[in-house]
Amino acid sequence: MKDEKKIDTKLIESLLKNFAESSVTKLSLKQDIMEIKAKKSSKVLYKRNTVIQHEKTEYNNEMTKTNTTFIESDRVGRYFSVNPPDSPNRIKNGDFISKGNKIANIVSMNVVYDVIAPFDAVIIQCLGEDGKMIEYGQALFEVEANGGK
Amino acid sequence: MFKKILIANRGEIAVRIIRACKELGIKTVAVYSKADRDSYHRMLADEAVCIGEASSIDSYLYIPNIISACELTKAEAIHPGYGFLSENQNFVEICQAHGIKFIGPSLTTMLSMSDKAMAKKLAKDAGVPVLPGSEGALKDSAQARMIADEIGYPVIIKASFGGGGKGMRIANTGDEVEYYFEIAQNEALSSFGNSDVYIEKFVTNPKHVEIQILGDGKGNAVYLYERDCSVQRKHQKLVEESPCIVLNNKQRLEISKAARDLAAMIKYEGAGTLEFLFENNNFYFMEMNTRLQVEHPVTEMVCGIDLVKEQILIACGEHKGLDQNNIIQKGHAIECRINAEDAFNGFLPDAGKIEELLIPGGFNIRVDTFVYTGFTIPSHYDSMIAKLIVYGKDREEAILKMKSALSEFKVEGISTTIPFHIKIMENSEFLSGKYTTRLLEQNI
Structure with a gap:
């Protein structure tokens, strides 16, 4: 039986939290068989000029x-x-x-x-x-x- | 009295006018081109406004910027000096439309005097002697030939609205009249936009004598006697003097009174000059200059009258009245125009930095200039950098004074006409006083 690792949800939560606070709009994370893709999309408020x-x-x-x-x-x-x-x-x-x-x-x-x-x-x-x-x-x-x- | 006047000119005349204004307690606005940033008139005036690029057409002749500068600085009047816009009828009209007083004659007077045929007719009506010739514009070459046969040869065909020698042809025979007639017409049309030409007797070796007048615009006028401006090169005056010593008192008074009568008849306002040719004891009216002349200081010296102040007082309606009895011609004055030119190299204009300037001084020696040590003469304008004027109790004293002043006058860095003037002051024909407009081509 294939050895499956348990996903560390705490790590993911922490990453997403940091991501939310960052200005990064795209994140890819791949570790062994584990791969996380995240994309942040939010409305940009343009000022004049x-x-x-x-x-x-x-x-x-x-x-x-x-x-x-x-x-x-x-x-x-x-x-x-x-x-x-x-x-x-x-x-x-x-x-x-x-x-x-x-x-x-x-x-x-x-x-x-x-x-x-x-x-x-x-x-x-x-x-x-x-x-x-x-x-x-x-x-x-x-x-x-x-x-x- | 005016509170503020704008001077629509540059160079020595702008300085001259600013000085008169200061003495009258009038504030001044100078206008200047980009090439004249360091010009003395800009520094001397109470306010200065840049009106355009170096080229005259974009600055000193550009009416909208001058009018705008006048309105924005709240100047009430414009003194045009000489040259540039001083005889521009459009400018006078625009000044009127904007409620700005143009210091000079009315538009009507200017119009009638700028048309040479009309001016000649008016002069004749006022009893001013005119050259025999056609009355007004000629119809055709046949008419030109008929008139030429009547008045005798040589004759000159001239453009009615011309100047500067354009549209002018001298004819010695009837055939030449017919030949040149059409050429003169075409040249007049292409140069002045009007093909009208007229014909008159050609005076071969005259003196150039002119009469200074002042009018109040209401029909009163006075004369300030004559100036002899016969030292000329290509119609450009170089030396002027007053009085003209070949005239006797009777001749002097007759021609002066005739000039005054014309000024009074046309209700002339301000300073004006009637130019005459004088040959074989006859005067022939040439034209009237409806402005201040370059050579006005010689008249000021012999009459003791500040012509620019008179112009301003007349223009603002505060002149106490022109009285001929107050005008007495006394002594002798000579003016030499100091040009930045190499007189011994075809009068080639020179421009550049004045490395050193030493201006002559002393009793009755006057220098009207706008240049100073370190000033760079722009190449865009006429080459006159100074006027040296001397006054003596008689002509002999004036000539001695002029020679002394010329030898003191030092302008380093550029060529000037000073050495040439020294030669004139030593020329026997000039010293005799009998010289004519051909002095330079015949003698020097």
Whole structure:
């Protein structure tokens, strides 16, 4: 008769407990004839900008200081953020901006002009202040860009 | 009085205007291009706004940024200086639309004086002597030939809306008139968008004499006498002086009064200049410059009047009244334009860093400049870096003073026209005072 070992349920319980507390999503354990397969599946709560932050992390792996640059104003006018101060969509430090995104407004001679992101970048610092005068060439955002302008 | 003025210009004239504003207690806003970050006018003004890239078309000629800078800094008026937007009618119109006072003549005056044929007609109406020629634009080459036969050869065909020598042809015979007529028309059309041309007598060896006027915009005007600007190279003035010593008092007064009458007739506002050719004791009106001239300091020196302050006072309506009796021409003033050019190498423009600058000084010696030791001259703009102006009790003293000041003037690091000016001050034709616009091609 084949020698069968008794399953150590206590060990399994302990493993599952540790697994539940861990961030591991899959576990395989094989010992002699004993094999345990476990898969953890749970709902992930995404915060806003999660994807952006994820991309930023990947992006940063390749970043060097030389990629730091400024997005400058192309006209003289008054600076306004795209969204009001209490808006969750307002661009803030650490946000990722894609080429072609509207990132600010400049009001000049009563006409509102869009400031468009000229390349993909991550905001290091927002430099414009709502309602304040902006010169031509004044830095609006300090950014980290992939490959520069 | 204005509280704040924006100066839509650069270089020495921006500095000149800022100084006048400071003396009047007016705050100033400088505008500058990226190439002018280190320019003196930027540092001297109370506020400064960057308006564009180095190229003039993207900065000093870019109206939206200038108007926007004016509105945002709450400047009430714009002084355009000379060049750039000073005679741009669109700019005057836009200033008006935005409630900004343009320091200069009205749009109507500017329009009528920018059309050379119209200006000539108005001048004639005011009793200003004009060159014999066609009245307004010519219909065809046959009409051009008929008029040329009447006034005598040589004649010059000119574009009605032209300038800078484009659309101009000199004809010595009737056949040449017919030949050049169409060429001039085409050139006028391609250069100025209007093919209108007119014809007038070509004066071969004239003096360039101009009359400075001031008008209050209500029909009152005064004259500030003449300047002799005959030392020219390719229509660019190099030396100017006041008075013009070949004129007698009768001639001086007659032409000055005629210029004043035209300014009064067109209700001219601010400072303006009527340019004349003077040959064989005859004056011929060329054009009116509806702005401040580069060479305005020579008039200031002999008349003791600050023209920029007068412009500002007139523009804000606080002038106490123009009175001809208060304007007396006294002594003699000469101005040399110091350009960053190699005069002995085809006047090739030079740019670069000024390693050392020593500016002359002394009694009645004035230097209008914007450069300083360590300043790098941008290559994007005109090459004038300074104006050296001297005043003497007579021409002889003024020339001696100019020679002394020129020898003191040291600009290291770039080529300048200083050595060339020293040669002019020693030239016998110049010293005689009888020189004409052909002085440089014939003598130096």
